[in-house]
Amino acid sequence: xxxxxxxxxxxxxxxAAGDLPxxxxxxxxxxxxxxDECRARSEAFDALGGAVVEDIVAExxxxxxxxxxxxxxxxxxxxxxxxxxxxGILPAPLVDYVGGGLGAVKWRxxxxxxxxxxxxxSDSGASVRLLAIPGGVAMPxxxxxxxxxxxxxQGAFRDANDRFGRGDIEIADDNVEHTPVAEAGQVCICLAxxxxxxxxxxxxxxxxxxxxxx
Amino acid sequence: xxxPPDTGVVRKGKTRLAEDIEQTDWxxxxxxxxxxxDREAFASLFRHFAPRVKGFLMKSGASATxxxxxxxxxxxxxxxxxxxxxxxxxxxxxxxxxxxxxxRIDALRKARRPEPEDLPWGPEPEPDQADAYEAQQDxxxxxxxxxxxxxxxxELIDRAYFSDLSHSEIAAETGLPxxxxxxxxxxxxxxxxxxxxxxxxxx
Numbered sequence: 001x002x003x004x005x006x007x008x009x010x011x012x013x014x015x016a017a018g019d020l021p022x023x024x025x026x027x028x029x030x031x032x033x034x035x036d037e038c039r040a041r042s043e044a045f046d047a048l049g050g051a052v053v054e055d056i057v058a059e060x061x062x063x064x065x066x067x068x069x070x071x072x073x074x075x076x077x078x079x080x081x082x083x084x085x086x087x088g089i090l091p092a093p094l095v096d097y098v099g100g101g102l103g104a105v106k107w108r109x110x111x112x113x114x115x116x117x118x119x120x121x122s123d124s125g126a127s128v129r130l131l132a133i134p135g136g137v138a139m140p141x142x143x144x145x146x147x148x149x150x151x152x153x154q155g156a157f158r159d160a161n162d163r164f165g166r167g168d169i170e171i172a173d174d175n176v177e178h179t180p181v182a183e184a185g186q187v188c189i190c191l192a193x194x195x196x197x198x199x200x201x202x203x204x205x206x207x208x209x210x211x212x213x214x
Numbered sequence: 215x216x217x218p219p220d221t222g223v224v225r226k227g228k229t230r231l232a233e234d235i236e237q238t239d240w241x242x243x244x245x246x247x248x249x250x251x252d253r254e255a256f257a258s259l260f261r262h263f264a265p266r267v268k269g270f271l272m273k274s275g276a277s278a279t280x281x282x283x284x285x286x287x288x289x290x291x292x293x294x295x296x297x298x299x300x301x302x303x304x305x306x307x308x309x310x311x312x313x314x315x316x317x318r319i320d321a322l323r324k325a326r327r328p329e330p331e332d333l334p335w336g337p338e339p340e341p342d343q344a345d346a347y348e349a350q351q352d353x354x355x356x357x358x359x360x361x362x363x364x365x366x367x368x369e370l371i372d373r374a375y376f377s378d379l380s381h382s383e384i385a386a387e388t389g390l391p392x393x394x395x396x397x398x399x400x401x402x403x404x405x406x407x408x409x410x411x412x413x414x415x416x417x
Binding site: 009010013014016017018019021022025026028029033039043046047048049050051052054055056059060061064065067068071072075076077078079083084085086091092093096097121123 | 248289371
């Protein structure tokens with residue numbers, strides 16, 4: 001599998017900093033699970049966070065080491081856990097949200113044979129869904145009010161300029177006029193996160209600027 | 215209740231003792247916690263990292279009380295999950311940062327952070343010493359490269375990590391247009407990269 005469309009630096013940095021709404025973070029974690037290059041870049045941003053934090057200190061309460069020692073005295077150490085694994089075409093982060101493999105997805109029809117399943121996230125900044133689009137069919141109602149990340153899990157789609165296959169991520173904002181169409185053949189299954197309509201979570205630095213022209 | 219993010223938090227910067235960060239083999243201490251439930255080793259880790267985690271959380275908008283509590287949680291997690299630490303992939307500073315970041319998302323945003331799939335290989339019982347050394351070196355190189363950034367670029371990198379502030383909020387606070395912020399962050403990352411390259415070649 002050759003991934004040609006990767007995450008941008010600002011999105012990876014926001015993911016490392018913990019500043020992405022959960023819906024976007026899920027798409028990032030899923031892409032990183034498939035893409036060694038973005039995994040390496042993501043870990044480099046974690047390392048940058050480690051170095052930044054090395055430089056700042058706040059004094060702890062005088063009793064805190066003691067208190068922590070007392071706490072760990074009663075705590076078992078973890079005995080390792082089963083590694084989180086993919087299930088079919090769904091990488092592990094997605095398996096966590098779906099509660100299983102593709103068979104566990106609760107699809108709802110969208111018309112023209114397309115289906116979607118909205119995944120539950122706990123913050124309201126953005127929403128995330130799985131989409132299944134039959135070959136040759138256009139992505140349903142594709143207007144969005146902000147950043148949209150679309151990750152291909154199966155099949156492929158094309159827009160005017162490009163082709164997106166498994167593992168590829170499309171980063172679009174509402175300045176991008178695009179009508180993605182699923183490629184003929186296998187049903188195209190994507191994971192798509194969109195900025196929530198109510199609350200603009202301005203944690204996506206430059207993209208925010210692009211949309212709102214602030 | 216939120217305190218002003220700066221209260222009680224000091225930048226160590228150039229005053230920090232060289233041996234504090236450069237001579238201690240933090241990974242070996244975590245291994246001692248993992249293999250022998252070594253409380254002395256844990257206390258050393260606590261003394262170094264807990265104040266940094268607390269500083270990070272306060273800079274991110276947590277009150278001193280919440281930050282203190284979360285810093286203890288983070289250190290307790292280090293104790294519990296010592297066997298999941300892989301010193302050939304990350305320095306202890308990086309690992310602690312990721313635990314602290316996840317605790318912050320949970321405490322301040324009540325959300326979870328989806329994590330990537332585990333790599334096909336897990337932590338080795340006997341991690342490669344050279345790799346572990348390299349990971350700690352990377353953190354030190356990054357620290358030095360950060361220290362050499364122009365102050366304004368450094369501040370923007372700090373803010374990107376410390377705060378839940380959006381860039382537009384940073385703009386309101388610093389009075390910089392967003393276009394300037396984004397190009398400064400880009401420039402700062404480019405500088406860090408070239409510093410890392412130079413340092414890696416020298417060593």
